[in-house]
Amino acid sequence: MNDPFDFSDDYLEPAQPAPVQGPPSYVETLNPEQRMAVEETDGPVLVLAGAGTGKTRVLTTRLAYIMDHGLAYAGEIMAVTFTNKAAAEMKERVAALLGRPVEGWWLGTFHALAARMVRAHAEVVGLTSNFTIIDTDDQIRLLKQIMEAEFIDEKKNPARNLMGVIQRWKDRGLTPEKVSPGEGAAYADGAAVRIYKIYQERLRLNNACDFGDLLLHVLTIFAEQPQILEQYQRRFRYVLVDEYQDTNVSQYLWLRLLAKQHRNICCVGDDDQSIYSWRGAEVANILKFEKDFPGAKVIRLERNYRSTAHILGAASGLISYNEDRLGKTLQPQSKDDAIKVRVESLWDGESEARFVGDEIEALQAKGESLNEMAILVRAGFQTREFEERMITLGLPYKVVGGLRFYEREEIRDAIAYLRVVNQPNDSLALERIINKPSRGFGPKTKGLQTLLEYARKSQISLYSAAMTLVDTDELSPKARTSLRDLLAQFELWRSLKDGLDVDDLVGQILDESGYMDWRIAETKKQKDMKAQGRVDNLKELVSGLKEFESLNEFLEHVSLVMEVQDRADDAKVTIMTLHAAKGLEFDNVFLPGWEEGTFPNQRALDESGNSALEEERRLGYVGITRARKRSIISYALRRRVFGQYNDMLPSRFVSELPEPHIETGGETGTPSGDYGGGNYGYSKFGDNPQRFTYRGKSENRPQKLVTIDAFDVTVSEAPDGGFRKGDHVRHGKFGSGVVLNVDGNKLDIAFASGGRKKVIDSFVEKI
DNA sequence: ATGCCTTCGGTTTTT
DNA sequence: CCGAAGGCAT
Numbered sequence: 001m002n003d004p005f006d007f008s009d010d011y012l013e014p015a016q017p018a019p020v021q022g023p024p025s026y027v028e029t030l031n032p033e034q035r036m037a038v039e040e041t042d043g044p045v046l047v048l049a050g051a052g053t054g055k056t057r058v059l060t061t062r063l064a065y066i067m068d069h070g071l072a073y074a075g076e077i078m079a080v081t082f083t084n085k086a087a088a089e090m091k092e093r094v095a096a097l098l099g100r101p102v103e104g105w106w107l108g109t110f111h112a113l114a115a116r117m118v119r120a121h122a123e124v125v126g127l128t129s130n131f132t133i134i135d136t137d138d139q140i141r142l143l144k145q146i147m148e149a150e151f152i153d154e155k156k157n158p159a160r161n162l163m164g165v166i167q168r169w170k171d172r173g174l175t176p177e178k179v180s181p182g183e184g185a186a187y188a189d190g191a192a193v194r195i196y197k198i199y200q201e202r203l204r205l206n207n208a209c210d211f212g213d214l215l216l217h218v219l220t221i222f223a224e225q226p227q228i229l230e231q232y233q234r235r236f237r238y239v240l241v242d243e244y245q246d247t248n249v250s251q252y253l254w255l256r257l258l259a260k261q262h263r264n265i266c267c268v269g270d271d272d273q274s275i276y277s278w279r280g281a282e283v284a285n286i287l288k289f290e291k292d293f294p295g296a297k298v299i300r301l302e303r304n305y306r307s308t309a310h311i312l313g314a315a316s317g318l319i320s321y322n323e324d325r326l327g328k329t330l331q332p333q334s335k336d337d338a339i340k341v342r343v344e345s346l347w348d349g350e351s352e353a354r355f356v357g358d359e360i361e362a363l364q365a366k367g368e369s370l371n372e373m374a375i376l377v378r379a380g381f382q383t384r385e386f387e388e389r390m391i392t393l394g395l396p397y398k399v400v401g402g403l404r405f406y407e408r409e410e411i412r413d414a415i416a417y418l419r420v421v422n423q424p425n426d427s428l429a430l431e432r433i434i435n436k437p438s439r440g441f442g443p444k445t446k447g448l449q450t451l452l453e454y455a456r457k458s459q460i461s462l463y464s465a466a467m468t469l470v471d472t473d474e475l476s477p478k479a480r481t482s483l484r485d486l487l488a489q490f491e492l493w494r495s496l497k498d499g500l501d502v503d504d505l506v507g508q509i510l511d512e513s514g515y516m517d518w519r520i521a522e523t524k525k526q527k528d529m530k531a532q533g534r535v536d537n538l539k540e541l542v543s544g545l546k547e548f549e550s551l552n553e554f555l556e557h558v559s560l561v562m563e564v565q566d567r568a569d570d571a572k573v574t575i576m577t578l579h580a581a582k583g584l585e586f587d588n589v590f591l592p593g594w595e596e597g598t599f600p601n602q603r604a605l606d607e608s609g610n611s612a613l614e615e616e617r618r619l620g621y622v623g624i625t626r627a628r629k630r631s632i633i634s635y636a637l638r639r640r641v642f643g644q645y646n647d648m649l650p651s652r653f654v655s656e657l658p659e660p661h662i663e664t665g666g667e668t669g670t671p672s673g674d675y676g677g678g679n680y681g682y683s684k685f686g687d688n689p690q691r692f693t694y695r696g697k698s699e700n701r702p703q704k705l706v707t708i709d710a711f712d713v714t715v716s717e718a719p720d721g722g723f724r725k726g727d728h729v730r731h732g733k734f735g736s737g738v739v740l741n742v743d744g745n746k747l748d749i750a751f752a753s754g755g756r757k758k759v760i761d762s763f764v765e766k767i
Numbered sequence: 768a769t770g771c772c773t774t775c776g777g778t779t780t781t782t
Numbered sequence: 783c784c785g786a787a788g789g790c791a792t
Contacts, residue, residue, distance in 0.1 A: 083781065111782045133782085211782050278779060379778050401780090579779050601778055606783045619779085 024068055026061055026097050030054075037266075037299045038062045041071055041238075044259070044293035046286070047268040050330045051315070051625035052306025052585065059242060059268055060090055064097035066238055074105040076237040078258065081109055082246055090242070106236070110251050114214040117221070121228055124221045125204075132208040139163055139210050146198050150191065157188040166196045170212030171248040171280030173219055176200060215250035222257055233261035244269030244289075248280035256292060265293065271326050272319050275579060275619050277611070278604075283324060304330040304625075306585055311631050314341040315624040322614045330625075341624065344634040349593075352636050353389035356590050359632060360395060360573060363588055370396060370571040372587035376578045376623050378599035382592070383575045384540070390573060400576035406558060410519060410534040411541055415558055417509050421493045422551055425461035434462075437518035439486060440479040447479040463487075489513060502554055503545040510538060578619050581626050589627035594620070595635040710745045 027035055037047045037058045049055035063079060066072055081087045087108050095101045106113055119129040134142075143166075144159045152162075165187045169179055176197035184193035203209055209217060222229035239259045241247070244267035247255070259265035267289060274283040290296045304312055309332040316329055346352040360373055375386050383399050390397040405411060413436055419429035434448065435441040441448040454474070455465035469475055470484045493509050500508070510516040519534050548554040574586070593599050600616035608615075624631045741748035 109782065115782095135782095214782085275779075276781090279781080381778090577779065602784085603777055604779085 024065065027065060030057075030061065031303055033299055033301050033303070034058050034061075037268075037301065038065050040297055040299065041066060041069075041264065043263055044289075044296035045266040046244075046289045046293075046296055046298045047266065047301060048298060048326060048328055049268055049270055049301040050304060050328055051270065051273065051622070052304040053301035053330070054303075054305060055242075055268055055270075055301065056089065056093070058301065059240065060093040060097060062266065063090070063094045063240060067094075067098060067102065072237040074102050076235060077240070078106040078113065078236045078238070079108075079240040079242075080113060080255070081107075081242045084109055084112075086242055087112075110247075110254075111211055111214050114218045114254065117232070118209070118214055118217045121221045121225070124225055124228070125217045127204065127207055127209065127217075130207070132206070133214070134203075134208050134210050138208075142202060143195070143199055146195055146202065150195060150198070152188060152191055152195065157191075162188055162192060162195060165192055166199065167212050168280055169196065170210075170216050171250055173216065173250040173253050175216065175220065212250075215248075215254055218254055219250060219257075222254075229257055230261075232258055237262045237264060239265040241265070241267040242269075245271050245274035245283055245286045246276050246281045247285050249282055249285075252282065252285045259293075263293070271324075272322070272328075272618055273582065273622050275582065275615060275622060277608075277615055287324060287326060298326075300328045302328050302331050303333055305333050306628055307625060308332060308334050308336050308339065308629060310340045311624060311627050311629075314631065315621050318617055318624065319621040322617055324611070324614060334628075336629070339630055341631045341633065343594075344632065346634055346636050348636045349385050352592050352634050353385045355634060356386060356592060356632075357389040357393045357395065359590070361393060363630075364395075368588060370573045372628075373590070374574040374576065374581065374584075374586040374588070374626065375590040375592065376576060376581050376626065378578060378593055378601060378619070380577060382598070383577075386575050386592070390575075395573055396570045397573040397575055400574055401580050405537070408534075408537055410538055413515065414506070414510060414538060414541055415555070417513060417515065418506065418551060418555060420463065420490060421497060421509065422555055424463040424490065424494075427455065427462035430462045430466075433513075433515070434483075434486070437514045439482040440476070441483070445479075447475055447483075450474055463490075486513075497551055501546070502548045502551055503542050505551065506545055507542050510542070578623050582622055585626050585628060587628045588630040589623065589632070591620075591623045591631060591633045593635065594633050707746050707748050710747050 027038055030038065031054075034054055034057065037045065038061045041062075047055075047058060049058065059079075063077065066077065067074060079087075079090060081090065091102070091107055106116075108116075115133065118125070118127070119131070122129045122131060140159050140163055143163050144154070147154060147157070147159060147162070176193055179193050179196070184190060186192075188195065200213075203213065236258055239255065241255060246269070255265065255267075267286070269286050271283055271286045274281060274286070277283065290298060307315075307330075312330045312332050319325070344355060346355050356375060360370070363373065364370060375383075377383055377386070380401070384405060387397065387399065387405055399405075406415075413433055416429040416432040419426045420433070424430075431448075431452075434451075435443070435445075441451070451462060451465050451469060454469060455462045458465065458468075460468075466483055466487060470480055470487060473480075475483065489512055493505070493512075496505060496508070516535070516538060519538065522534070545554060548557065599620070600613055604612040604616060624633075
């Protein structure tokens with residue numbers, strides 16, 4: 001990374017090799033569009049680079065070309081990326097093309113380059129050049145303090161939400177003064193702008209700023225001191241931007257200002273892969289590029305070197321339903337068109353995981369490497385069921401972005417408690433949790449040393465040592481008492497072990513030991529994401545235990561899991577979110593959970609309507625196009641019931657799919673509605689409202705029986721002889737169901753709970 | 768047995 | 783915005 005304190009203008013010294021005459025060899029291997037994108041160095045250029053069309057190659061070649069041809073010195077070039085990883089890759093690849101490292105250019109992330117500028121002119125915004133950049137935790141903490149002092153009810157307006165509002169304002173280049181009164185009034189009863197203002201003042205007093213400020217401050221500096229802006233405008237002969245579709249308004253304004261003098265701005269991106277609107281990205285930036293930069297050349301890279309024709313066809317089909325797009329069609333270069341994109345309907349999440357697992361094994365048997373397989377999900381919690389399946393099958397896997405479940409600290413702690421209950425002499429486990437929560441036996445305390453030493457000398461387990469020493473005065477009175485309590489608890493739990501269900505037992509252990517409370521307290525104290533997830537993970541562990549007959553069986557399972565995972569350096573299946581998968585590629589990609597509510601995500605749809613649906617489609621497009629050979633989409637017909645409530649049994653642990661429970665009752669005229677401590681559901685759609693109970697656990701949830709004309713439903717995989725018993729079907733209003741009986745054209749269908757809206761019709765079926 | 772009202776929780780993440 | 787579930791009244 002560039003030294004932020006290096007403001008030297010050394011770029012004026014032409015310490016560069018002589019310009020190359022004629023096109024360098026690395027240009028000649030490009031296809032015509034790519035070459036145009038490299039050689040078009042006069043005026044604004046928008047390169048619309050579809051998935052797999054050689055975007056990075058164009059970017060890096062263009063930079064090398066500019067320098068090789070002496071069009072600019074390194075110091076006159078600015079190249080902006082979103083991630084440090086992308087910046088590092090660019091640096092390396094340009095050096096490789098040029099055959100020498102490049103010094104003195106402005107290559108880095110938006111934030112790094114903006115920080116460099118703010119540091120150079122910090123006094124303009126009331127800071128000194130050594131200001132601190134604070135992280136999310138600090139932001140929230142500061143905001144909380146302010147809210148408290150300003151008597152804002154944290155219950156009604158959580159600091160996190162308000163922080164989000166302020167951040168979105170910053171993304172749009174709005175200082176507190178610039179927020180429109182109407183918008184300001186919309187949040188926290190109109191207090192948001194006031195809080196924002198105080199927040200900014202407090203940051204300034206601390207000589208600090210947050211990430212959003214880096215861009216915002218540069219804009220302020222440029223506005224207040226135009227001569228500073230001019231200096232940069234003169235300097236940057238060429239501006240290059242990666243992932244332009246992900247820029248927010250601040251970043252856009254910044255780029256526009258900087259490129260004003262020489263107008264040599266080249267933005268590379270793909271409007272069809274804009275998936276970060278929720279953190280301020282504006283697809284509109286790329287859509288209106290030609291308007292913002294008059295005379296701009298738009299170059300489309302549509303030759304796709306990655307995927308088969310089928311994959312590109314499916315992806316294009318899906319994305320073509322979006323209205324807000326510039327439009328381009330990927331042209332397959334691959335000759336391999338043997339395999340179609342597969343869309344598979346399963347009954348529930350568990351069978352879906354089983355399906356994916358079986359397919360992976362089948363592909364592996366065909367000689368496909370696990371390294372070339374990925375399972376891409378919409379949301380992080382979905383990774384669990386696939387993890388569980390991989391474990392059962394003994395397939396090595398890795399979860400990108402987050403530790404694997406059983407490796408997480410809190411889960412290992414909980415398991416350590418169980419190991420001690422099961423087997424008191426498991427000294428490692430006892431040592432792990434003896435001070436969690438704090439019992440006066442921290443790692444370096446006298447108490448723990450005494451115990452360990454005694455155990456070692458007497459050649460007995462830590463637990464036995466503890467049993468002996470609590471009756472002596474070797475330990476401090478306080479430590480002795482807490483240890484005695486703990487030992488008593490372990491005895492109690494051990495006595496309960498065989499009488500209780502595993503999940504109840506573990507719930508009790510986590511409660512009585514104080515471990516859960518300890519973690520909850522930590523959650524409240526430090527609001528960081530990791531601590532937040534811990535309590536949820538523990539609850540999930542407990543609910544997941546229902547499938548185990550005994551504590552022993554569970555511990556056996558865990559140790560087997562650990563063993564599978566311990567095989568290092570093996571080929572592994574990758575499990576991650578669609579967002580994390582952007583920019584990556586695999587031979588075989590699984591895309592599970594393509595059912596309404598999950599993907600496209602219901603909440604996004606509720607919040608942002610059609611524009612959210614378009615973004616969900618783009619996510620789907622990103623997903624499908626990750627694959628070189630196979631994209632395998634699947635969806636569960638029966639709606640999943642994932643942990644909206646943490647103690648609810650997630651469907652992946654339901655050992656056996658319950659038979660559809662049909663309730664034909666509900667004579668005409670039966671009152672319908674909501675009933676005693678639960679809700680009676682009723683069919684909102686049929687002519688004769690069907691009554692059905694709608695309470696209790698998911699596995700007891702009944703289905704809804706409806707007789708429907710066969711012409712009104714679609715079947716996922718059309719059988720030859722018409723509809724058969726057991727076919728999975730979809731209906732526009734009722735959602736998904738299974739055929740129970742066929743009578744001519746009339747079908748008796750059990751639909752999954754509730755009436756589902758028909759988003760899938762605008763999504764999956766468009767492939 | 769029936770119904771109204773309230774509360775709670777719910778995606779994606781880099782800098 | 784919506785669904786699940788708890789409280790409470792009748």
